[in-house]
Amino acid sequence: MPGPTQSPTPSSTAAPTAAPTAADTGGSWELVWADEFDAPSIDPTRWNLVADCWGGGNREQQCYTVRAENVSVANGVLMLTAREESFTGDAWTAHMKPSQANPDEQRTQPFTSGKITTKRLASWQYGRSEMRARLPHGQGTWPAFWMLPENDDFGGWPLSGEIDIFEAVNHGVECANCEPGGEQSVLGTLHYGNRFPGNVHRSREIAYPGVLDGEFHTYGVIWEEGRFTWLVDHEPFGTIAAPEWFTAASNETNAPFNRPFHLILNFAVGGNWPESAGLGGISTNGFPKIMEVDWVRVWQCDADAASGLGCTGGT
Numbered sequence: 417m418p419g420p421t422q423s424p425t426p427s428s429t430a431a432p433t434a435a436p437t438a439a440d441t442g443g444s445w446e447l448v449w450a451d452e453f454d455a456p457s458i459d460p461t462r463w464n465l466v467a468d469c470w471g472g473g474n475r476e477q478q479c480y481t482v483r484a485e486n487v488s489v490a491n492g493v494l495m496l497t498a499r500e501e502s503f504t505g506d507a508w509t510a511h512m513k514p515s516q517a518n519p520d521e522q523r524t525q526p527f528t529s530g531k532i533t534t535k536r537l538a539s540w541q542y543g544r545s546e547m548r549a550r551l552p553h554g555q556g557t558w559p560a561f562w563m564l565p566e567n568d569d570f571g572g573w574p575l576s577g578e579i580d581i582f583e584a585v586n587h588g589v590e591c592a593n594c595e596p597g598g599e600q601s602v603l604g605t606l607h608y609g610n611r612f613p614g615n616v617h618r619s620r621e622i623a624y625p626g627v628l629d630g631e632f633h634t635y636g637v638i639w640e641e642g643r644f645t646w647l648v649d650h651e652p653f654g655t656i657a658a659p660e661w662f663t664a665a666s667n668e669t670n671a672p673f674n675r676p677f678h679l680i681l682n683f684a685v686g687g688n689w690p691e692s693a694g695l696g697g698i699s700t701n702g703f704p705k706i707m708e709v710d711w712v713r714v715w716q717c718d719a720d721a722a723s724g725l726g727c728t729g730g731t
Contacts, residue, residue: 443719443726449538450713453494458487458532466531466682468509469523473573476558477686477698478529479503487530494709496530496559496683498552500700503528527698530707531682539566539676542724543716545581546636546647547681551627552705553588556691556698558684559707560584561635563677570665570672574615577663577672578607579644582635585690588628589699595623599694602627604637604646606656608672610664618661620646620654632710640724642670679714683707 451462458465465487469479478498480486488495504524506513513519547561563579570576581604588598595601601623609616626633626649638645642658663672683705684690686698719726 443717445544445715445727446718446721448540448543448714448716450711451494452492452711453489453709454492455489457489458494462534462537463532464535464537466509466533467505468507468512469503469505469525470507470509470512471523471525472684472687474684474687474689475691476684477525477556478527478684479505479523479525480531480682481505481528483528486528487532492710494532494681496532496681496707496709498527498529498557498683498685498703498705498707500527500703502526527685527703529683529685531680533564533680534678535564535566537678538714539678540714540716541674541676542639542641542721543714544636544638544727545679545712545714546634547582547712548632548634548710550630550632550708550710551584551587552683552707553628554699554702554705555586555589555695556686557587557705558583558585558687558690560680560682560684561712562680564680565672566676566678569675570663572611574607574609574617575611575663575665575672576675577661577677578605579637579639579673579677580605580607580619581637581646584627586694589694591694594694595625597625598628600625600627602635602648604644604654606644606661606673608661608663614664616661618656620656622648622653624648632708638724638728639673640728641674644673645728679712681707681709681712 465482507521507523561582565576568576586599603621605619607617636647645655717727
């Protein structure tokens with residue numbers, strides 16, 4: 417069933433502004449989960465801290481650790497801090513180890529960073545998910561806010577889908593194909609299709625100069641039955657609708673995006689995408705670098721939470 421697996425946060429938190437992408441049916445956004453990061457440390461009832469050095473399948477060059485040096489909260493802000501330091505740790509997270517030929521494999525990476533998830537703590541099918549964040553800049557930076565299926569009902573990635581609410585690489589970097597003033601794009605993406613190399617992704621992108629101003633901005637997605645709409649500072653910039661996606665594992669309507677997904681926040685360093693864009697490689701200037709998150713909130717539409725429909729034209 418759609419809905420959080422954790423008790424709702426009090427509804428005193430402000431509702432989001434409208435995203436005018438469909439006719440209003442009279443519903444309103446009801447806050448069902450949030451973290452304002454007002455506690456002195458990460459709330460273990462809301463987030464899991466991730467530790468692994470495998471590189472995310474993208475040749476990323478960080479070890480995620482559970483150390484306060486990489487994941488911390490202060491003054492109402494979550495800080496995922498990337499540091500230039502050699503670190504050796506488990507290649508695989510605990511849930512990945514049983515499927516690996518060498519579950520005890522160790523890897524060494526030249527950077528450390530932070531990653532947290534709501535897996536097995538909170539997941540949703542349909543709704544509006546947003547974060548307010550201040551982003552790191554520089555060649556090789558890759559902050560992300562995204563979702564994976566709570567259960568791989570259709571099989572391993574990407575048969576059960578992936579929802580990238582927000583991603584950005586190399587912000588502020590001058591390059592031949594960048595916008596004037598340096599790279600400033602934000603993207604929303606769906607991953608689906610068949611197993612590699614038959615995997616498919618479809619993205620929506622916007623150049624948003626505000627990401628370079630050093631201030632906090634809001635990034636989100638509205639996920640309805642059969643449609644995704646991505647937002648920056650509450651304004652929609654792209655939509656993907658069924659049947660633009662599919663999974664080779666099922667003919668179900670809207671599969672694989674018809675199951676609950678959980679949230680992920682991480683700050684990757686390097687990898688195939690950022691190192692192939694901009695100037696290539698990773699610039700070590702300015703480390704440590706920080707992805708700062710003021711809050712994360714999830715709303716569902718009280719008009720029809722089971723489909724998510726009815727709130728995209730109203731508040």
